[in-house]
Amino acid sequence: MTTTVTSDRLAEKTPEATFLHVMQKEFGFPQRTACQVLETATEILLGGDSRGQQRPGQVRVIVTSLKAPFGPRLAESAKVGVVLTVDNGAEDVRVKETEGVEGLRRGRILRITEEALEQGGVLTQEDLARVLQVDRRTIVRDIQALEREKHIVSTRGAVKNVGRGQTHKVKIIELWLNREGYDKIARWVHHSPQAIKRYVSTFLRLVVLHRQGKDAKEIAFLTQSSVKLVKDYLDLYQEALQQPESREKLEEELERVSVWKRSEPEKGGQTA
Numbered sequence: 092m093t094t095t096v097t098s099d100r101l102a103e104k105t106p107e108a109t110f111l112h113v114m115q116k117e118f119g120f121p122q123r124t125a126c127q128v129l130e131t132a133t134e135i136l137l138g139g140d141s142r143g144q145q146r147p148g149q150v151r152v153i154v155t156s157l158k159a160p161f162g163p164r165l166a167e168s169a170k171v172g173v174v175l176t177v178d179n180g181a182e183d184v185r186v187k188e189t190e191g192v193e194g195l196r197r198g199r200i201l202r203i204t205e206e207a208l209e210q211g212g213v214l215t216q217e218d219l220a221r222v223l224q225v226d227r228r229t230i231v232r233d234i235q236a237l238e239r240e241k242h243i244v245s246t247r248g249a250v251k252n253v254g255r256g257q258t259h260k261v262k263i264i265e266l267w268l269n270r271e272g273y274d275k276i277a278r279w280v281h282h283s284p285q286a287i288k289r290y291v292s293t294f295l296r297l298v299v300l301h302r303q304g305k306d307a308k309e310i311a312f313l314t315q316s317s318v319k320l321v322k323d324y325l326d327l328y329q330e331a332l333q334q335p336e337s338r339e340k341l342e343e344e345l346e347r348v349s350v351w352k353r354s355e356p357e358k359g360g361q362t363a
Contacts, residue, residue, distance in 0.1 A: 108181065148178035152222060154212040155247055173210040175203040177222060182283040190281055196223060197233050198281025201259050204245050208258070209317035213247045240279065261323050263287060264294050268327075268337040295348055297324050298341070 110132075114125035145151060151174050159168035177199065187195040200219060207214050216234070220227045234244045242259065243249070259280055266276050273284040280287075293314055300310045307325065311318045331337040 145174055148180055148183075149174050149176050150222065151175075152218065154207055154214055154218055157208060157211050157213045157250070171210070171212045173207045173212040175206050175222060177203065179286070182286050185283045185285075186281060190278075193233070193236075194281045196225070196229075197237055199223060200230070200233055200237065200244060201242060201280055202282070205258050205260060208245055209320055213245065213250055215247045219246070242280075258320075258323060260290055260320065261327055263290050264324065264327055267291055268331050268334075268340050270336070270340055291344075294324050294328075295344055297321060298328050298345065299348065301325060301328065 110129055111122070111125045114120045114128060115122060120128065151172055153170050153172050156169040156171045179202070183195060183199075186198055190198075200223070203219070203222065204214050214222075216227055216230045219230045223230070234246070237244050245258075263276055263280060266279075267273075267287070273287045276282075276287050277284045293316060296314055297310055297316070300313055305313070307318055307321045310316070311321045314321070328341075331341050
C-alpha cells in the first residue's frame with residue numbers, strides 16, 4: 092500500500108501530470124481526451140532525439156566520441172556533448188512500480204547508452220555510474236544481468252571488443268513485427284508499454300514518409316530522429332518486406348494509420 096501511494100505521489104510531480112492538470116482544469120477536457128492529447132503530443136514532439144535541447148529529466152554530458160580510435164587514452168580522445176534522458180517522468184515511475192529500482196536502472200542503462208550512440212558518443216561504465224549516481228560495481232552487475240537477458244549494452248568497452256550490435260530500438264520493432272505484445276516487449280527492455288508504443292509510432296511514421304519518397308535526412312528531420320536510427324529502421328523495413336508474417340503485420344498497421352488519417356475532419360470543416 093505504501094509503495095503504491097508513494098508511486099502515485101511521484102507520478103503527480105511529473106511534467107505529464109502537470110500537462111494533464113492544465114488540459115482538464117483550464118481547458119475543460121475530460122480525462123480520457125486529455126490523456127489522448129498528451130499521448131499524441133509525446134509521439135510528435137518526443138518521438139526521436141531532442142536535437143540538443145534539454146527537457147526535464149535530461150542531462151547534458153561530455154563523453155568520448157564514437158569516432159575516436161581506441162589506442163589513445165580516454166583523456167586524449169575526441170569528445171562530444173550528448174543529452175541523456177535519465178528520468179523519463181511518468182513512464183519511469185510505472186517501470187519502477189512493476190520492476191523495482193534495479194529494473195528501472197537497467198532500463199535506463201539501455202536507454203542512455205543508445206541515446207549516446209545516436210548522438211555520436213559512447214559511454215563508459217564510469218560514465219554510467221556517474222550519470223545514474225551509483226558505483227561502478229553496480230553498473231557491472233547490471234550489464235551482466237542485461238547480457239544474460241540477451242541485450243547488447245553498447246558501452247565503449249563493448250564497442251571496442253565486438254563492435255556495435257543491433258540497437259534495442261530496432262530489436263523492439265523486430266519483436267513487434269513478430270506480433271509480440273507491448274507488455275511483453277516492455278518487460279524485456281525494462282521500459283513502459285507507452286515507450287514501446289512511441290517507438291512503434293515513430294517507426295510507422297518513418298515508413299510512411301519513406302513511401303512518400305522522402306530521403307533519410309528529411310525523414311530524420313520530420314520525425315526528430317537521428318539519421319542513424321532512420322537508416323537502421325529502413326533496413327529493418329526492407330527485411331520485413333521479405334518475410335510474409337512481418338509484412339502482413341506491417342501492412343495491417345499502416346492501413347490502420349491510413350484509416351485513422353482519412354477519418355480526421357478537414358481543417359475548417361465540420362464533423363458529422
